[in-house]
Amino acid sequence: MALTSIWTATAPGAPDFPRLDENTRTDILVIGGGFQGLSTALHAAEAGTDVVLLEAETPGYGASGRNGGQVIPGLKDDPDTLDRLWGPQALDFAGNTADVLFALVRRLGIDCDAAQTGWIQAGDKTAHLPGLKARMEQWAARGAPVDWLDADAMERATGTRAFRGGWIDHRAGKVHPLKLAFGLAAAAQNAGVRLYCKSQVAGLDRDGTGWRARLAHGPTVRADRVVMATNVYTPSALNADLPRATVPANSFQVATVPLNAEHLARILPGGMVVSEIRRVGTYFRIGPENRLMLGGRGSFTDPTTAGDFRQVEAELSRLCGAGLAIEHRWFGRVGITPDHRIRLCNPAPGLMLATGFNGRGVALATALGKAMAEHLTTGAALPVPVLTRLPTLPVHALHRIFGSLTIAYYRLRDRLDR
Template identity: 70%
Template structure:
């Protein structure tokens, strides 16, 4: 079965980028054509750096072109915790990631349906509410004009059933992620980046001449610096530790037929994006053509039929109290870490990598790519101190087994919450 995303169905034709068959040299090689790599390459080129970006498929092929398009600032940790972990500068960086993305889109004039219309984090159990209120207050103390929504307000602004409360963050919003990825690729090329598609890197080594990235057919790219921006799509041949640093979990999504006028008046009438605070919750928004979209954690095995999406479709009916016609089903991988924290690593001289965006990758990866460019081109410190090692998850080869058991455990805990 072909799983075609709503994004692929509603984006203009993909820009044409050549594949690379000849050897060349550059200052910085970026491996990976998602948000992180495209943003890093763009900002490096704007700083006068000679950059090559290679993507094994097409720009936006991975999670960057298949996610829910929710632009959410911050990290999974609350601001006070971020202050203790990495300092106020890291907290300010995390809090500004959505603003960074929307400002970049406006500056470049990228047509990606960008709307900075807010995000609601919702709780459907009383036990959820104190933590949500504490998170909101911590961001309010840092100048964010967040507000609290009680059960009645939640029903009014979401059209959903069963939410007891939530907080609304005005910094957040939504984009068409595939349009954004392709727009960034075109902007990077216009800035001077040599962008190559369908160019997988089969090996990566370092010598006195710099880094050598091997390509199929024997060609190679030699560079002084490398940004490994392939996240959970990193082949073990490039950096085996990075490939084993996260659990590559599948996120399943569906989109409905266009909503009726009555449904549009009731469901997300102001256009905010929403995610649940449950351990295994859902996230939903309006998408192209006024369709309703919902996503959530799927099986670790790739789906083979529409039946694999039954759980997420049942969640859609549960949340909104009615059945919908489903027109699109798709999935993609996200990189998860046990502590829900990103891994930024400098394991070898001239090699910079990040993985484990834990569902916050849209705003975070664009902003981190910009910060990586400033680090390499201008010597500025990274907003989150990098590690000199790459922490590998034990028994990583068994992730489908223990990951699946973990999801079942968290679903049980969600069911027992009151």
């Protein structure tokens, strides 16, 4: 079965960037052409720094071009917890990630279907409501534009009676993530970034006080500083710790045929995006060509047939009714940390990396890339703590077994909640 995402089907062709075929030198080398890498490279170049970006495939090839396109501010911790854990600078950064992305899109004039129409976090059990309300109230106390939605308001907003309540964060919204990646790549090149595709880095070594990256097909890049922005698509030969720092969970997604006028009047008429608070919940929105999109956790093995998407399609029917034919199926990987917190690491002089965006990567990776560029070019403080060693997960090779058992256990607990 051909897996074709709605993003690939509705985006223009990938920008035509060359392969790097000769040795070169730069101030900052960015490895990885997703949101984090593109944002870091763009902002560093705009500050007047010479930047080379190397992408093994094309911009947005990994998680940045395969996600649900939901632009959600904040980290997974509630504001009070985040304030206590990492301080007000981290909280301010987290609360502004969506605004940073939308402001960047406007400034650069990127055509990526951006709409700051809000995000709903929904609960389908009474047990979910106190936690959701507390989270909303904590953001409200800090001036965020948020509102509570009871069951009737949730039905009007989402088109389904499946939810008992939830809250809406008006800072949030949606984008076409692959168009965004292509637009950031073009903007980075216009800012002076030397951007190369089909240029996989096979090795990274110290080179005096700097670094030397060796490409799989031979050329080398020498750089004073390196940002490794490859996340869950990092080959172990490039960095041994980064692939073992998170569980690379598969997110399966589907998109329906275009909705008719009756469906569009009922399902998400205000254009919001939705994600559930369940331990193994779903997320959904209206996507390109007025198609309903829904995603959720899939198996830890890559899908090969339409039957592998049965669980996700059943969730779509549960929420929005049967009878909506599916035209697109695809998947991507999400880097999950045990505590659902991001890892920002400086494991050696002049080397920085980040991983563990935990499903918030569209806004978070873009905003973090900007913050990393400011740190590298001006010495500005970073918004979250910086580790000197990236913690890895024990028996990571068995993550598929443990992950599958954990998901089954969480699904059972979701069913038992009242």
